[in-house]
Amino acid sequence: MGIFQPDTEIFRQRDVLREDYQPREIVGRDEELQRYISALQPVINGDQPANIFLYGKAGVGKTACTRYLLGELESDAAEYDVELTTVQLNCEDLNTSYQVAIQLINKFRSQDEQLKPTGYPQWQVNEWLWDELDGVGGTIIIVFDEVDHIEDDSILYQIPRARANDNLEESKVGIIGISNDFKYREGLSSKVQSSLCEKELQFPAYNANELRAILRQRAEIAFYDSIVPREVIAKCAAFGAKDAGDARQSLDLLMEAGDIAVQQDAERVTEVHVDEARKALERSRIVDGVTGLTQQGHLVLYALLMLHEERKTPIRARDIQDRYELVCDRAAIDPLVPRRMRDHLGELAMLGIASRIERNKGEAGGRYYEYSLDTNSDLLLEALEETVDMVGVTEAIQKRIDQTG
Structure with a gap:
């Protein structure tokens, strides 16, 4: 018997859960x-x-x-x-x-x-x-x-x-x-x-009901009968609706949960598999996002992470600049001018690692953006390990490291 064998227990057509699959009928729209x-x-x-x-x-x-x-x-x-x-x-x-x-x-x-x-x-x-x-x-x-x-x-x-x-x-x-x-x-x-x-x-974001309909439609084709219970569909849809109303996220979550069920030789997909899949996808998203950043992007992100752990976010870019310049000084790297530093903040927001909210204080305060961390701090610290070693830690960062081991 070979190492690789066809799956005959969980997935019937796994590709149905992929982004490029075109359903015969559109639901939820x-x-x-x-x-x-x-x-x-x-x-x-x-x-x-x-x-x-x-x-x-x-x-x-x-x-x-x-x-x-x-x-x-x-x-x-x-x-x-x-x-x-x-x-x-x-x-x-x-x-x-x-x-x-x-x-x-x-x-x-x-x-x-x-x-x-x-x-x-x-x-x-x-x-x-x-x-x-x-x-x-x-x-x-x-x-x-x-x-x-x-x-x-x-x-x-x-x-x-x-x-x-x-x-x-x-x-x-x-x-x-x-x-x-x-x-x-x-x-x-x-x-x-x-x-x-x-x-x-x-096209507005999908709500949980619409995502459930999409997942049910795909699951009936992608999995063998009785493999995916209603509560699993509901949980994947709820996570997707909470995150961004994004059908791709919900489908990826369901596919990853199915993969974990296969790895564990389970008889069906469970809510525990969904929780494990969510953690795995979040880790992968963060690692891929951080890996794609430049060294300066890593320093900007670490500055924002420090401020987050010190409970100083949401925070304006000009205030992040001060911490960023301190981080650069510790790393013995010349800091970017504020405009270029803001470009890196914008990239973090685009990747979903940070969130950006526009504020309008009228004639007196003007319009500006405030930034917050929108990602698990523990996973970020893991992905930024080299930057942390190079820059060092603050009291708040050390506390986070001690808590997570």
Whole structure:
């Protein structure tokens, strides 16, 4: 008998719990789906598609709903002889309109006709893009997932107006922009706002009931019968609703709990497995987040951790700067200027290691941010071990270390 054997007790299809799995039916998003369907309706009528802007936190169903509805739209378009092409582009690694245009052109070209990432004049790239789009013909819907990574918005203006500007004759093009950044729209130029945000759909965080429905749907396929009791589903949903209303977190938690059940040769997944899974995922998230920081990021984080243990948070960035400079002095490292130090605080907030709250004290006090630690201190100390050894400890940090051994 070999070392590796198929699991026949817990998981039936583990991949169903993964982020890239596309369910056949969307649950927990009835209102959003109805508004989305209404925004896409012109396509099936053969009319110019609306430009749609979706925003909401990560893990609230924006991309899943888009994939699902575009799949349905393609099927219905074929039935009614509507010529439809959909293109999906993740913009995470694309920060200019030039890069986006190159990627779009390559979506329509064969492998031996692909463009290089750089080396062409902008006007030529634009001409190639219009030629490719017009060569497709009919209705084209372009999905820009994580559209907020595009730093210049010229392409978001040019594509919706391409037909009006006589750049396209045979094709009608619509854009769907998807963003996790609620404030991204505010940073767009007014002319782009009026075109890209023709139809706006906000996806709120899932509540516990909606997360339970999602988990039940996936668990019925992912696990064998009677392996995941209702209380396990409820606990995973409750944790997800409390954290961020993020379906991905709840699904990851359920999958990790299943993995632990397999490791322990358990007969079913239990609430104890969920608790163990939550601790394991939290540890992994912190370790991965801290590992990805620069040395200066570690020093900023350690300064915030000190202030947290001294019960001085929430705290303004200018007050964190004082402690950060002290930490740098102990480490014999030159400190960053306040603006660059604030950039590192912003990164910590983006990673979920810290939280950032905007305060507005009016004309007298002005507007500013306050920062707090949003992560388990014990796990942070473990992840920052080298920094702690280099800088040393305060009385509050030593007390924390003594408590945890």
